[in-house]
Amino acid sequence: MAGDGAKRPYRTSPSVRQARADRLEAAARAVESAALQLFELRGFDVVTVDDIAAAARISVRTFYRYFPAKDDVLRAVLRRRAQAVATALATRPADEAPMRSVRQAVQDVVAAEDSAEVARWVQVVEASLYATRVMLGVSILEFNGVLAEFLGMRLGKAPDDLEPAMLAVAAGAIILVAQTRWYLLGGDLAATISDALTVIDTVVLGGAGASE
Known part of the structure; x- marks a missing residue:
């Protein structure tokens, strides 16, 4: 058995994981809202991921954290x-x-x-x-x-x-x-x-x- 000084793996509580998931969901919904406004104004086909990221005030890299593609x-x-x-x-x-x-x-x-x-x-x-x-x-x-x-x-x-x-x-x-x-x-x-x-x-x- 490991000694008393051995480190135990850190585990986040269910409430912390849920709070994190809620924050990610809220952020994704904000990006979705910004994208929908652009789609309405310009049309889905011409709007780019760069356009959406700029409208949502995030980086393109951050956009891809929430959505794999437009x-x-x-x-x-x-x-x-x-x-x-x-x-x-x-x-x-x-x-x-x-x-x-x-x-x-x-x-x-x-x-x-x-x-x-x-x-x-x-x-x-x-x-x-x-x-x-x-x-x-x-x-x-x-x-x-x-x-x-x-x-x-x-x-x-x-x-x-x-x-x-x-x-x-x-x-x-x-x-x-x-x-x-x-x-x-x-x-x-x-x-x-x-x-x-x-x-x-x-x-x-x-x-x-x-x-x-």
């Missing part, structure tokens, strides 16, 4: 939503029809979002063909993955089996279409998405809600 500034919105939906799905009743759980979880998460910020994000993405394509891909990787994992678990199947995979893709596409429709026509975003997701129940599942 695209990731927009991806952050989808990743936060995917994480929030995963958390919300984990709290849904075990005996609830899977697609009903998805609809309610997504509605709750979207209702808690700042709709004005979502509208700004959609405007930036819609104005750039490149950003639209990238965000569609991110949505498939991030959001649809969360849904497929949950649906597979509830249906007793692997996430990449046909039924959970197809339901997840359908739900993800419906959410994107509903969000664009809301941006163009207005109204309540959470309700618009929830109403749109009933399409899976009524058209695809015949009102069964993917019941067990």
Whole structure:
């Protein structure tokens, strides 16, 4: 055994680690806000990382501490939503029809979002063909993955089996279409998405809600 004088490895407490994570998150959100303003003014395609760093009053090196690339500034919105939906799905009743759980979880998460910020994000993405394509891909990787994992678990199947995979893709596409429709026509975003997701129940599942 090591002697009494041996140094023990330093371990930060959970509260200290959480405080550090909160500071990093706040700093990243500040950079994200500065970037979004530039995207609105100049367009996503022409704004550079140097521009964002200057607007956020940080160095380019510091920018890359928070985001691997310019695209990731927009991806952050989808990743936060995917994480929030995963958390919300984990709290849904075990005996609830899977697609009903998805609809309610997504509605709750979207209702808690700042709709004005979502509208700004959609405007930036819609104005750039490149950003639209990238965000569609991110949505498939991030959001649809969360849904497929949950649906597979509830249906007793692997996430990449046909039924959970197809339901997840359908739900993800419906959410994107509903969000664009809301941006163009207005109204309540959470309700618009929830109403749109009933399409899976009524058209695809015949009102069964993917019941067990």
